[in-house]
Amino acid sequence: MKPTKAEPLLSVRELTTTYPGRRRAAPVRAVDGVSFDIAAGETLGLVGESGCGKSTTGRTIVRLLEPSAGSVRYDGRDIGHLSQRELKPLRKDLQMVFQDPHSSLNPRQTVARIISDPLLVQGSSAADARRRAAELMELVGLIPEHIDRYPHEFSGGQAQRIGIARALATSPRLVVADEPVSALDVSVQAQIVNLMERLQRELGLAYLFIAHDLSVVKRVCDRVAVMYLGRIVEIGDKERVYAAPAHPYTRALLSAVPLPDPVAERTRERITLLGDPPSPAAPPPGCTFHPRCPKAQAVCRTEAPLLRIDAPGGTRRVACHFPESL
Template sequence: MTETTTPATTAATAEAAPGTPAPLLSVRDLTMTFPGRRSATGRRGAPVRAVDGVSFDLAAGRTLGLVGESGCGKSTTGRMIVRLLQPTSGRVVLDGEDISRLSQGALRPLRGSIQMVFQDPHSSLNPRQTVARIISEPLLVQGRSAGDARRRAAELMELVGLIPEHIDRYPHEFSGGQAQRIGIARALATGPRLIVADEPVSALDVSVQAQIVNLMERLRAELGLAYVFIAHDLSVVKRVSDRVAVMYLGRIVEIGDKAALYANPQHPYTRALLSAVPLPDPAAERRRERIVLLGDPPSPAAPPPGCTFHPRCPKAQEICRTERPLLRLAASREVACHFPGD
């Protein structure tokens, strides 16, 4: 199988140009392969490549939206960035230092710079611990005294819109939106520069989603945070992101500036995803074309040859079945498609 080449200077994979600041986060050729499951007879199945060569840069104070269907590898990518999972190969460079192969001991001093907010707030909070303990625990691990950690926890509760007097309550005494605010406060405890937010609003009511999104935007402006914002809701991603990366079956198929990508998507998969986002104008909603993809995504344990999207793509031709396209410049963003555009 042959592969198309991509220019060395494309936006997602190029090193910073001379005279420009280096990115806060640089991900290069990140790959995660899980061993296959064992059957009832003890035979192990084919390995699953959940993430397959993901690369992107993220500047300080900016937000990258990572979108795609369930099972596309976006959450696995986020967990590798914060080293909850050890990458099979590739690099994660945080503020100039490659953290992808550091031991846990060497990584501990750097964990204060990168934190994670999880999808389900209640399952990510220890029900046996008070809010004071949950928020202050990262500070205690970093060597702060118990008194300083508790005072900082109260400050963070107020920062995220909670009542500091409730610091000795337990997670079950809070609503879903309040619990997610606790999770955000815990992530802020060590003063991180980067937060990986894995579906942070998908488990919440719509009205509460807006509150959490507004909170995260305010915190980004006040604290200079950078986010990797993982979601399947493209309307939320449009609200919070500066750049958007679209993943399909473990690979980025399109990445670029938010405005350009939403206004004129180049990859057929991106076009299909955006066609499913409801429009606020009923007349425009009735006029537009809804793109319905046939079938389900292939198994990452047995991906199709060539372009992995070709079995579902309405534009697929023979080259799509034999050659896997790599990211290349098309209409001011990068697209992994032999026939980008309309």
């Protein structure tokens, strides 16, 4: 579903999340000035290497973590600094699907209780919540008669369906999906992706789809945001980002995605990045990507690039002094 030009459903501006350092260690700025919008019914993919701050961004948006700075506006209202009491009525509209389905489900609770809990918190009766849980099980492709089973009695794909059903219990408008298929077998991944696409069409959901698998992101997302060391370095429509990546980091990520054509796979350019990502507790000065960037020059070592529009009238933004497409 393509994004509309209306007021965005979610608007994130200069979001920063800092973890305090242990003992005398320096604090870790896991998310560093992140900004993006998500329209109603749109899917924004958030990609990058492990440890770049993707999951922290998602958890901060739904207030599982507290933001250190910046704003999170949902449907025009700043929710980043609401009290838990003020936030409670809005939680039904903002839900999350976690990466590991089994670790995110309480092993001591039945599926009925797991799916019903969000409804009970919002004030539904036990009978209505159980009835809704059975409907949701059928909606996500599970057998309603299994409602009194425990999580360990389900496979990984079935457990993820339970997590999705729980997220949908309160009829949310925005779902943060944190690596929802990375812990599953490839065949099961396809089933879950198809399920999420169908639910989006039927329910009009918006997704923040966090992943490191760029093939899955290309399939399900309308736009893509690429993160590196807590910052967004490129964001734009997926067709343009995948066809002509502007940031050297984006080019390197896409060069690692296998191609189905053996000839194209053998002849294409492969970009190998040097070294490992720097520690977010001690990021390098200037552009944080410059120690690994094949195009780095003197200005990259001293001046952090701004996330700017890559062409007049364009919508893609790139944080690079020497982007590829310019």
